[in-house]
Amino acid sequence: MWDVAIEPRASVARCYECGSSPVFALCHHCWRPGCKKHVRPSPRWARKILREGSGPGLAKAPVYHCGGCAHGKALTAGTTWRWLVIVLGGAALAVAGIVTVRLSPTVGAILLLTGGLSALVAMLHVWRGVARARTALPVPLLPKAVDVELTEELRGEITLEGEGDEYRTVLDPVKGELSVRFTFGGPDRERVRRRRKRARTHDAAVPWCAGRILLSGPFGIRTGDEIAGPILPLDGNSGDHAVFRPLDPPSSSPWKYRRRYELRTEPKIASGPIWITPSIVPDSGRHGLELDVQWVKFGPDEDKPLSLRMIELLRLEFPVRWGEIHTWGLLDEVGTQPRATVGLGGEGRQFIELKRITPADQEKDEARTTHVTLAIRFSGQVDPGDEISGRVTAKMGGTLSGVTGVTLFNSLGGRRALGRSASVKTRVDLGFRISLANIRYQALRVDPDRAAEDSNRDSYADTFDVVPDDEAVIALTNAMSEEGYYVKHVIENPPRSGRRANEFQRYWDIKGRRYVGVYPVDFHIILTGEEVRSGGIRPERGATKVRIVVKGAYTDDEMERTIREEYKRLRDLTEATLGRKSPMTSETG
Ligand SMILES: [Zn+2]
Ligand SMILES: [Zn+2]
Structure with missing residues (x-):
C-alpha cells in the first residue's frame, strides 16, 4: 500500500558465530572474525609442537583459531600424538630386543629391528606432519606499522551568480583512502630465511602474511577491487620486497599500503556541508565585509554527526579595486589566532588566506560552535556588483561511510597495539564563487x-x-x-x-x-x-x-x-x- 524505499543498512564486522561486535580476534587460518568466546588462543602444548610464529613479537604471541579450524588442528594434533605413541612403543620394543638378545639372539634381533624401524618411521611421520602444517601457511611476518589513516574527501563547489540566482552547492562523489606505512626489518627477513632453509630453496619466492586490517563500524563502502569487505588481507610474496633478497639485502624495506574506495550511497547533504555567507557590514560606508563560515550537522549517524576539528584553509579572493586590507579579524573565539597571508592573484584580484583555524569549545558537546566569521575592513569600497571567490577546507572527525575505526591484526590473529591510534576523518574541500549582487540591498x-x-x-x-x-x-x-x-x-x-x-x-x-x-x-x-x-x-x-x-x-x-x-x-x-x-x-x- 505504501511506497517505502528500503535502503540497505551498512553491515558491521561481527563474530562469525554469535554475531556480537566489536571483534576480539581473527582466526589465523580462515580469517573469520570472532568474539572472545568464539575465536580463542591455542593451548600451550599445541603451540609448542606446531610453533606457528617465530621471532620477536610473534614467538610468544597467542595463536587464534575459530571453532572449525581449532577442530581440524586438534585432529592433526591427535594423529601426531598417535604417531608419538608408536615412536615410544617402537623404542620400548627395541629396548626389549637389547635385553632379549643374550637369551635368544634371533628373537632379540627381530625385536630390536622391528622396534627400531617402527620408531624411526613414526618419528619421520611426526616431523613431516609438523613441517607440512607449518609450510602450508604463508610465513607469518610482523612489519612495523605507523600512520594508520582513513580519510574521506568531500569536494564541491558553491555558487551564487548574479541577482535572483539561488545559492547552490554541487558535491562530487566522496573519495576514500585507507593507508598504512609498513616497514619490513631484520626479524621478518630472518623468518623468510628460515622458511627457505626448511624448504631447501634459498632463493625461492615464498608467500608471507602480515595479518589483516579490520574496518569497524557500519561498512558503507562500495566493494571493489581494492576493498572487498571490512577485513582486508595483508598478504604478499617475498619477491615483492628487497629486504627478502638472498644476496645483499637492505636492512629494511618500506611498504606503503594504500587502498581507494567510493561509498555505497552518496551522502544526502542537500544544503551542502558548509555555508558561506558574505555580507557588507552595515554602517561601514561599504568598507567592511564579513564572511560567515558555518558548518551544518551531517553524517550517516544522525545522533553522532561529524564534528569539525579544524578549518585548515580559508581563502578569500576579491577585486584589487577594494584597496588594501586595513584590518581583519575573526569575530568568534578560536583556539589559536591564525596568521594571514595577503597577496595578489591574477586578473586584478587579490587574496587573504588563513590557515589552521580551530574553533573554541569543539570538545564540549553542548556548547559546540558551528561557525566562524571573518571580518575585513578595506581602504577602498566594496562594490556590490562584484564577486568574491575562494576556497575553504576543513578537517572533520568521523566518516561519511560510517567506518569508525581501523584495527590491525597480526598474522596469528591477535589485535596489534599501535603507538598512535588510527586517524579516521573526513576532509571537506569547497570552492566558492558568490556575487554580492544578491546582498546589495542589505x-x-x-x-x-x-x-x-x-x-x-x-x-x-x-x-x-x-x-x-x-x-x-x-x-x-x-x-x-x-x-x-x-x-x-x-x-x-x-x-x-x-x-x-x-x-x-x-x-x-x-x-x-x-x-x-x-x-x-x-x-x-x-x-x-x-x-x-x-x-x-x-x-x-x-x-x-x-x-x-x-x-x-x-x-x-x-x-x-x-x-x-x-x-x-x-x-x-x-x-x-x-x-x-x-x-x-x-x-x-
Ligand atoms: Zn561470538
Ligand atoms: Zn578458522
Whole structure:
C-alpha cells in the first residue's frame, strides 16, 4: 500500500558465530572474525609442537583459531600424538630386543629391528606432519606499522551568480583512502630465511602474511577491487620486497599500503556541508565585509554527526579595486589566532588566506560552535556588483561511510597495539564563487528601534518579581539554548551596594546569536536588578529588569519581519522563564 524505499543498512564486522561486535580476534587460518568466546588462543602444548610464529613479537604471541579450524588442528594434533605413541612403543620394543638378545639372539634381533624401524618411521611421520602444517601457511611476518589513516574527501563547489540566482552547492562523489606505512626489518627477513632453509630453496619466492586490517563500524563502502569487505588481507610474496633478497639485502624495506574506495550511497547533504555567507557590514560606508563560515550537522549517524576539528584553509579572493586590507579579524573565539597571508592573484584580484583555524569549545558537546566569521575592513569600497571567490577546507572527525575505526591484526590473529591510534576523518574541500549582487540591498534592523531605545530606555525593559541571581540567569540561558540560541557570553559585573545598606545592584550582560537559515540574528540581553538582604546569606526578595536588543542584517521584507519576530520570541521566552520563577505567579498558580 505504501511506497517505502528500503535502503540497505551498512553491515558491521561481527563474530562469525554469535554475531556480537566489536571483534576480539581473527582466526589465523580462515580469517573469520570472532568474539572472545568464539575465536580463542591455542593451548600451550599445541603451540609448542606446531610453533606457528617465530621471532620477536610473534614467538610468544597467542595463536587464534575459530571453532572449525581449532577442530581440524586438534585432529592433526591427535594423529601426531598417535604417531608419538608408536615412536615410544617402537623404542620400548627395541629396548626389549637389547635385553632379549643374550637369551635368544634371533628373537632379540627381530625385536630390536622391528622396534627400531617402527620408531624411526613414526618419528619421520611426526616431523613431516609438523613441517607440512607449518609450510602450508604463508610465513607469518610482523612489519612495523605507523600512520594508520582513513580519510574521506568531500569536494564541491558553491555558487551564487548574479541577482535572483539561488545559492547552490554541487558535491562530487566522496573519495576514500585507507593507508598504512609498513616497514619490513631484520626479524621478518630472518623468518623468510628460515622458511627457505626448511624448504631447501634459498632463493625461492615464498608467500608471507602480515595479518589483516579490520574496518569497524557500519561498512558503507562500495566493494571493489581494492576493498572487498571490512577485513582486508595483508598478504604478499617475498619477491615483492628487497629486504627478502638472498644476496645483499637492505636492512629494511618500506611498504606503503594504500587502498581507494567510493561509498555505497552518496551522502544526502542537500544544503551542502558548509555555508558561506558574505555580507557588507552595515554602517561601514561599504568598507567592511564579513564572511560567515558555518558548518551544518551531517553524517550517516544522525545522533553522532561529524564534528569539525579544524578549518585548515580559508581563502578569500576579491577585486584589487577594494584597496588594501586595513584590518581583519575573526569575530568568534578560536583556539589559536591564525596568521594571514595577503597577496595578489591574477586578473586584478587579490587574496587573504588563513590557515589552521580551530574553533573554541569543539570538545564540549553542548556548547559546540558551528561557525566562524571573518571580518575585513578595506581602504577602498566594496562594490556590490562584484564577486568574491575562494576556497575553504576543513578537517572533520568521523566518516561519511560510517567506518569508525581501523584495527590491525597480526598474522596469528591477535589485535596489534599501535603507538598512535588510527586517524579516521573526513576532509571537506569547497570552492566558492558568490556575487554580492544578491546582498546589495542589505540593511540593518535593530529591535526595538534604536532611536526609541535611546530616548526612553526603561520603557523597553520588562520587570519581574524575582531575585536577580545566578539561578535566574542560568534558567534563562538554559531556556535559550534549548530553543536553539547560541549564547556566546555571559558577563557579570561585580555587585554594587544600592540605595540602602541591605540592597545590592546586580548586572549581567548576555550576548549571542541565532541562525535563521543562513542569516545570523544577534541578540543582547541586559539583566539588572536589586536584591534585598536581611541578615541571611540568601537575599529574601528582589526585582529583575530585562532589556533585550535584537540585531540582524536583512535583504528583503521577509527577513526584516523575521528579525522583528525574533525580538518578540526572546521576550516571550524571558517572560515564560522568569515569570514562572516569580513568587507572585507561583502563589496564585
Ligand atoms: Zn561470538
Ligand atoms: Zn578458522
